[in-house]
Amino acid sequence: MLYLIGTGLYYLNDLPLRALEKLKNCDEVFLERYTNLNDISFLEQLENQIGKKIDIIERETVESELIIEKASKNKVALLIPGDPLAATTHFSLIAECKNRDIKTEIIHSSSIFSAVGETGLSLYKFGGTTSIPIYDEHFHPESFFEVIEENIKCGYHSLVLLEVRNKEKFVSALDAIQILKNIENKKGIPIVDWNNVIVISKLGSSDQKIYKSGNEEIKNLNPPLSLIVPGKLNENEKEALKFID
Numbered sequence: 001m002l003y004l005i006g007t008g009l010y011y012l013n014d015l016p017l018r019a020l021e022k023l024k025n026c027d028e029v030f031l032e033r034y035t036n037l038n039d040i041s042f043l044e045q046l047e048n049q050i051g052k053k054i055d056i057i058e059r060e061t062v063e064s065e066l067i068i069e070k071a072s073k074n075k076v077a078l079l080i081p082g083d084p085l086a087a088t089t090h091f092s093l094i095a096e097c098k099n100r101d102i103k104t105e106i107i108h109s110s111s112i113f114s115a116v117g118e119t120g121l122s123l124y125k126f127g128g129t130t131s132i133p134i135y136d137e138h139f140h141p142e143s144f145f146e147v148i149e150e151n152i153k154c155g156y157h158s159l160v161l162l163e164v165r166n167k168e169k170f171v172s173a174l175d176a177i178q179i180l181k182n183i184e185n186k187k188g189i190p191i192v193d194w195n196n197v198i199v200i201s202k203l204g205s206s207d208q209k210i211y212k213s214g215n216e217e218i219k220n221l222n223p224p225l226s227l228i229v230p231g232k233l234n235e236n237e238k239e240a241l242k243f244i245d
């Protein structure tokens with residue numbers, strides 16, 4: 001049996017209550033953190049509550065046979081930041097379990113995908129999501145801009161996820177904005193409403209920040225970070241954006 005359990009938007013104890021009962025009954029519990037940098041200071045308390053250790057595992061282990069092998073014999077849970085199936089590749093685990101007749105259950109949770117509603121932008125009006133990866137000497141893709149272009153053409157907002165590997169290695173808000181501005185300049189057609197691009201840091205934490213991209217403070221923001229490039233704004237959305245500095 002495999003449980004995929006979302007731990008929620010930011011803190012490990014954003015975990016749904018229903019998940020606690022499942023975790024108590026599991027033989028083994030794993031936690032992955034490579035798909036987001038959430039706060040796990042609640043880990044020890046959670047281990048005490050469920051009466052077992054929680055193993056933090058890397059991408060290689062999640063993508064190996066290990067979890068599936070264990071789930072074929074025992075009750076296994078994998079804890080995943082946010083919602084387990086939002087912007088992650090974990091459905092492949094479910095598919096593999098289905099192929100092998102291993103039972104699965106998914107416990108959904110709060111996610112950046114719905115929490116961005118806090119900006120006042122309508123979730124009905126978001127188009128495709130895209131992400132900006134960490135650039136290096138040989139890797140500087142620009143294809144994410146095409147998603148934003150397509151969304152803007154249709155009047156849709158774009159949620160832009162910024163890659164984070166750890167507290168030191170992440171795409172900063174300033175870098176992301178500069179990257180987007182460079183690509184837009186290169187294309188030679190101004191399409192982004194820069195006055196209303198929104199920067200979001202650590203949403204759902206006691207230290208969350210939501211700013212317009214022109215705000216000086218954006219240089220000090222910590223991950224996880226996301227941007228919203230607005231599409232066509234309706235009157236309610238224009239009013240809501242007045243609350244953001």
Ligand SMILES: C[S@@+](CC[C@H](N)C(=O)[O-])C[C@H]1O[C@@H](n2cnc3c(N)ncnc32)[C@H](O)[C@@H]1O
Nearest residue numbers: 082083086087111112161162202203224225226
């Ligand atoms: C690969 S996605 C995983 C999303 C997660 N499964 C969820 O449902 O929220 C991770 C990216 O989402 C964005 N993100 C996640 N949590 C966030 C938060 N609390 N505040 C701002 N951005 C966040 C960041 O861009 C981060 O790099």
